[in-house]
Amino acid sequence: MTVDTLNPRSPRSWLYPTPRGLYCKPGDFYVDPAVAVPRAVITHGHGDHARPGHRAALATPETLAIMRVRFEDMPDTSQQPLKYGESLRVGEVDVQLVPAGHILGSAQAVLEYKGQRIVVSGDFKRRPDPTCPPFEPVPCDVFITEATFALPVFHHPSDMGEIGKLLRSVATFPDHTHLVGVYALGKCQRVIKLLRAAGWDQRIWLHGSLLSLCKLYQDHGVDLGDTAHVSDAILETFKGAIVLCPPSAIADRWSRRFAEPVPAVCSGWMRVRARARQSGAELPLIISDHADWAELTQTLKDVGAPKVWVTHGREEALVHYARSIGIDAEALHLAGREEEGA
Ligand SMILES: [Zn+2]
Ligand SMILES: [Zn+2]
Numbered sequence: 001m002t003v004d005t006l007n008p009r010s011p012r013s014w015l016y017p018t019p020r021g022l023y024c025k026p027g028d029f030y031v032d033p034a035v036a037v038p039r040a041v042i043t044h045g046h047g048d049h050a051r052p053g054h055r056a057a058l059a060t061p062e063t064l065a066i067m068r069v070r071f072e073d074m075p076d077t078s079q080q081p082l083k084y085g086e087s088l089r090v091g092e093v094d095v096q097l098v099p100a101g102h103i104l105g106s107a108q109a110v111l112e113y114k115g116q117r118i119v120v121s122g123d124f125k126r127r128p129d130p131t132c133p134p135f136e137p138v139p140c141d142v143f144i145t146e147a148t149f150a151l152p153v154f155h156h157p158s159d160m161g162e163i164g165k166l167l168r169s170v171a172t173f174p175d176h177t178h179l180v181g182v183y184a185l186g187k188c189q190r191v192i193k194l195l196r197a198a199g200w201d202q203r204i205w206l207h208g209s210l211l212s213l214c215k216l217y218q219d220h221g222v223d224l225g226d227t228a229h230v231s232d233a234i235l236e237t238f239k240g241a242i243v244l245c246p247p248s249a250i251a252d253r254w255s256r257r258f259a260e261p262v263p264a265v266c267s268g269w270m271r272v273r274a275r276a277r278q279s280g281a282e283l284p285l286i287i288s289d290h291a292d293w294a295e296l297t298q299t300l301k302d303v304g305a306p307k308v309w310v311t312h313g314r315e316e317a318l319v320h321y322a323r324s325i326g327i328d329a330e331a332l333h334l335a336g337r338e339e340e341g342a
Helices: 061-070 159-172 187-197 208-219 247-251 253-257 273-279 293-303 315-324
Strands: 015-018 021-024 029-031 039-041 056-059 078-081 087-090 093-099 107-113 116-120 142-147 178-181 204-206 227-229 242-245 262-266 283-285 307-313 328-331
Touching: 056 061, 061 078, 061 208, 142 293, 142 315, 159 178, 159 187, 159 262, 159 283, 178 247, 187 204, 187 208, 187 242, 204 208, 208 227, 208 242, 242 247, 247 253, 247 262, 293 315, 307 315, 315 328
Parallel strands: 029 039, 039 056, 056 078, 116 142, 142 307, 178 242, 178 262, 204 227, 204 242, 262 283, 307 328
Antiparallel strands: 015 021, 021 029, 087 093, 093 107, 107 116
């Protein structure tokens, strides 16, 4: 939808979906665009939100650091860091970044134009995560929400309970290696912190593709304890060890070096039996960096927005729910969102 006349009382006249992504007209920028654009505001570092090649990118300092690791330093992108809580005028719009509780550096983009406030939440969750500050509900006129797990069937159990399952399995099968599939950005570091919180103080072994982002988290003050690259092991049998790897590595040649590994995968999708089977996980662990149904619906109440726009995932159910409690809700049908690290 393209609208030529700006009308601050009509939010769809100043922020609207385009084929390149969500466009803010009075600020002349896109939020998490699907392609390279002149000016982008980026909510967080996952691949379906942060892409390379923008001429200018505004994001939290942590998100920019993540993008530099993933996109080879981005020498051609002018990078504008904006810390949580600071405000910056872009064109005629005031932009603020507020914690989203999703991964390190993740933010909600709070956009204000002529007295009207729209919050683009990016991806978020509500439960505590030791690797990032918690989601802050911001009262607004329009709340734009994801809907990755927006069905009542999605109830994420307690993360420490899931970590307990992993540690019980390690104790029960001390001669086996536990291979734990985690996404490299966010899930990996959160699972390490949860293991530490549960008392696992032994070395945690890492697949090579997890090293650079673990180092980045450590450099940002997230203490991961004793970790090491699997390839650096000398005279190590990995019996009784916990090894983290990307989910795809579980079925890979790489995993053959471990004797009778027990494959586990950490993801919100592990709730779905077919997905768990598909992933090859003998031990599916439901640990998600996205809000579940209860968290999504609670968040709509907490922000109190009269209008809600739903971006990616199961839009219909959340739109239906929001309307049932008197919210003017619609699906935005944004292109280019394939959830990374759910
Ligand atoms: Zn994400
Ligand atoms: Zn996403």
